[in-house]
Amino acid sequence: MSLSEVLTANNKTLSTLNSLLATQPALVSALSSAQGITILAPSNDAFSKILSTSTGTALQNDPSLLTAVLQYHVLNGTVPSTAFTTTAQFIPTLLTNTSYSNVTGGQVVMGILSGKSVEVFSGLKEKSTVTTADIMFTGGVVHVIDTVLTVPPSVAVSAVDSSLTALAGALTQTNLVTTVDALKDVTVFAPSNNAFQAIGSATGSLTTDQLSSILEYHVIAGTVGYSSLLTSGLANESLPTVFGGEEVRVESTGRKVFVNSAQVVIADVIVANGVMHVIDNVLNPSNTTASPVPTATQQAVAFAGVSSASNVPFTSGISATTTAPSASTMTAAAFGGMPSGAVGMAALFGAGAAVVVGF
Structure with missing residues (x-):
């Protein structure tokens, strides 16, 4: 199926994503014609955590910001769930806008297999878990995730938010x-x-x-x-x-x-x-x-x-302004492992920093 057909077929779970994509015709066109991509698609429940907030409202009113956030959810390369292992992988995304990222090849997410679950870590070590994997389409694969990704903030903001x-x-x-x-x-x-x-x-x-x-x-x-x-x-x-x-x-x-x-x-x-x-x-x-x-x-x-x-x-x-997972204590024995636990809304949006947002 095409990307459009996949998103329509899964509208019950992804209707909010579809609504946001409808405001981004240029991005949808680019994604529909792309080959070899992986889309991390936040579920409706993932969106419901933030869209009712003032920050979520601001995001919906800023098309360029929304574009950047959506781009961060698209990985370069087709990455099926079987490609994730217990060794961390740092996978570039389509987010190359220098207002939000200054990393050659595009900002990354970290993917790792934890037990039987694929987990994806974004800014401030925010964790998203794949709930439905390997929805194939002509240009690649879609994985549904339970939490929107956090666009990584600057060093200074990350320092504050990480205590x-x-x-x-x-x-x-x-x-x-x-x-x-x-x-x-x-x-x-x-x-x-x-x-x-x-x-x-x-x-x-x-x-x-x-x-x-x-x-x-x-x-x-x-x-x-x-x-x-x-x-x-x-x-x-x-x-x-x-x-x-x-x-x-x-x-x-x-x-x-x-x-x-x-x-x-x-x-x-x-x-x-x-x-x-x-x-x-x-x-x-x-x-x-x-x-x-x-x-x-x-x-x-x-x-x-x-x-x-x-x-x-x-x-x-x-x-410190957040309870970001990046502030968690982790022993050297767990090097490369990820702390878990809930993250406050302030952490998700970088405590007021304009570039630290989820969907």
Whole structure:
């Protein structure tokens, strides 16, 4: 059947999607003639969660925004349910609009097989589960999903929504928000609040230039290092950072991944311009040889002579605004695994950030 025939035949489940597509004739025409695509189609129940909200109303009144969101639900390539495995795959979508994505080849979703279910993760680690798989049409395949995808927000917004308020505050204090958000194809190693608190005695005496150097040492530009790459192609490699090309070293030992002496504790927070991994230590550009002890339960801080502070630094005026899954704690043993649980409406829409939306 054609795409139009498939959508009509499944109108009982997909009538809301059909109604939204009816306002997008150019996109429908492109999809109808496309070959080798996969459409992740939110069910009526998925839409009902948000369309009654003020944000949902705004979305319906913004055709360009709706186009971008719909494009994010279309994968490049025919991906049947049997193609998903217990190894995470990062699949490009049709979302290439630079107002929403700055990733070469199109923004991605992460797909993985969990038990017998196919799960798809989008911005802020929002999880969507395939409820009806492998509805074939002439141009590819449709999978019905139970939750709309979240278009990944910027690094700065993702930091706030992931409860990385110290990082968000430090980026704000150094005026690096715009700079980092504007980079293309990035990997950001994002220290947790506990990581910043562990060097708290030193943070108050850092100059703006010193703090900027530290933050820049956590950003790789030009390489999007999803977890599948960190454990294979980039494992045991050194990567240049935006801090003058100074390198960090990635090491993979089984299901643990380290960056210098910091351990990745939450992987694959997809952001507008790449990916962000939460780490348990702040990296030190003056201590580039810091290395991990894989058997240790807690890695030593990379700054000499520091002590922990009672309060999390850089958080004045910064507060977490969501209960996004990306804020969940995940142990290194679960590297590559996904936290589960409900996500608040604010997380779905990025707490007011214009580019963080679902359908």
